[in-house]
Amino acid sequence: MKKYKDREWLYQKYTIEKLSAYKIAKECSCSVRPIFDWLKKYTIPIRSSSEAALIRCDDGKLYKNRQWLYQKYTVEKLTTVVLAKELGCTPTAVSWWLKKFAIPTRSSNESRILTLEKKNPKSMLLRNKKWLYQNYIEEQKSTCQIANELTCPASTIFNWLEKHNIPRRSSSEAAFLVYKSDPDPIVRKRRKKEYQERYRKKHMIESREKGKIRRQKRRAEVLVHYGGNPPKCVCCGELEDSFLSIDHINNDGAKHRKEINVHSGDAFYLWLKKNNFPSGFQVLCYNCNMAKGIYGKCPHEKAR
């Protein structure tokens, strides 16, 4: 009887010892055809061609041992490229066995980090959240300082801060720390001045803009209250916003402003608003207002 007709024997050779059908055929001094026939007959799963190819070229290699592969790839963090070199096979073969053994493979980003770490072992410190927190938050080192210490690019530090969920400083905070930590007192003084100047300028422009908008809004609010929407001169109906003003109906504007100690248009608008828009005021254009002030009555009214 041919050996391959024995199910046990065939299973042992093909599935356990992973001999190829060709090798088994050779051992039985027959062609490969009956081997496949009997494998099918005994419903022994036949390997795919890629699986067979891997077994053929990597027979007896260490990476076929799960423990060994796990140790090298996951614990020692060797790359598939390095492992392939070590074993004299292709990285694809290594990946294939990782998948087969259900060993989680690394993302390309992780692999990139590992490659960088291999080149520069100091950068491995960044994996330690405590260390990064200590340096960046507690010792208030800048990302550039940390990058210099570890001789790696600043972008790597940013990536790790994000990964560890450590909040990044704003640019002005960072600028403040840069001058504060400079060891040279003269440089420190100069940097401080530069920083304060920059800060002041930035905030001055900002607050100036904000103030302007606030005043415009206040004026519009007062004009709408006394002059309708859109506000207009009660005498001539002028609508042009920049010609409009608030008029004291009783012509006692100067006296009133002195009483309430108000010396600018905006301060007067503010007073009106703060006092809940008291009565005795109306919207007039400058022409009508002026004429009323000088002649007691606007010429428009005389004409009516």
Ligand SMILES: [Zn+2]
């Ligand atoms: Zn008018």
Ligand SMILES: [Zn+2]
């Ligand atoms: Zn008028």
